[in-house]
Amino acid sequence: MGEAIVITSGKGGVGKTTTSANIGTALALQGKKVCLVDTDIGLRNLDVVMGLENRIIYDLVDVVEGRCKIHQALVKDKRFEDLLYLLPAAQTVDKSAVKPEQMHKLINELKQDYDYIIIDCPAGIEQGFQNAIAGADRAIVVTTPEVSAVRDADRIIGLLEKTKTVESPKLVINRIRNHMMKSGDMLDVDEITTHLSIELIGIVADDEEVIKASNHGEPIALNPNSKASIAYRNIARRILGESIPLQPLEDKNKSVFGKIKQFFGVR
């Protein structure tokens, strides 16, 4: 019996979809059987980030309405041997096409066959959010070091705490710009964690490579040389229960020794 983890944030554009794709990929890299579920019905893009867009035949709404079997709608990621699958959202209808009970049933069925179900939640706190958390056992709240994103994360945590079925949520701070945090122009990691008072499960630096990679439909987690990739892989390992210290935020070591280390891929 697998576990369902919802990736949510409240605010849009903080990196829910990127986080979902990369945590999913990183878990698959660890040898876990993973199914990504895109619940952003009407505005799907997890398939684009994963580079699986043109393989979609059926979608989540087709499954829920009984037009196909679950396994027919699942898109297999060829980069992994039978480990990573995507259940895409429908694009032609909107979020009211699915009810929380239906989602709950669907996720429970998926839990029979997969180790981890990663649910990509839409922005907002309406029906789409209710659908996304309906079947979830755990939650990861993504925020960025901006006041507005932290405010919305706070609201979302409040709503998640009211949902008895979801374990206490974990926090991912995304898009950290170290120089801004140092200069005090951005909220720092400690400030955000104290404010939201939930457990921090990972920090991800702002990295242009992430954007490049998702534009190519290749999650950054596949690239072992990127800092963001390491961060996502670490999050995946923490989800699996390993205890790994947070990556230091300092920029790459520019000393000769550092460069040599870098050359040999030592981190």
Next chain:
Amino acid sequence: MKKRQNVTIKGTKDGIVLHLDDSCSYEELKKELDEKLSANQTNEGERHLTPVKVDVGNRYLNDAQREEIKNLIRQKKNLVVDDIESNVVTRAEVDKLKAENEVVTVSRIIRSGQVLEVPGDLLLIGDVNPGGTVIAGGNIFIMGSLKGIAHAGVFGNDQAVITASSMQPAQLRIHDCLNRAPDKAQNAEKREMECAYIDDNHQIIVDRLQVLINLRPNLNRFEGGH
């Protein structure tokens, strides 16, 4: 004297007290009260209003009956009912009174969009985050930091106070007074262990916690000791 009197009038230094017997029927009482007061109209010339206290003993009067008694007495030119005292209250009234005087302890974080409302005093073990609201009929004591909205004395108690270990509220409200944070935050000023109260000018003042010891002595619930 054919029977015990149901209505006795006593003069005290604060005015007249009407003792109404609690064993006779209500109708009987009303009748006798009417008779008694009509008979006693002696000093009619005087325009001065005399305050009257009514003591009904162990009789429960509902709102309509209270009104009736008041009207009955008020009709007697220079008498005005100050207060009706009864030894009896209903369970509902007691529950309400108890709730309003109780300190409710809550241990959680009030997050954005959440509202916590209690009828009496609130002791919050946790924070009020921005966008969160706590409302109390009485005082609000916050052990953590207050970054949202706190509204004390919501039913009209202007003696209510708000305290917080870290006072950085978006808004403070006490009864009908409102005070909001300055638009430009004071640079890194530590606002620790502070309280808010309404002063004589009907303004909300934020000050050191310790000033309450003199300003609100009724916050003391502890009796006895040395």
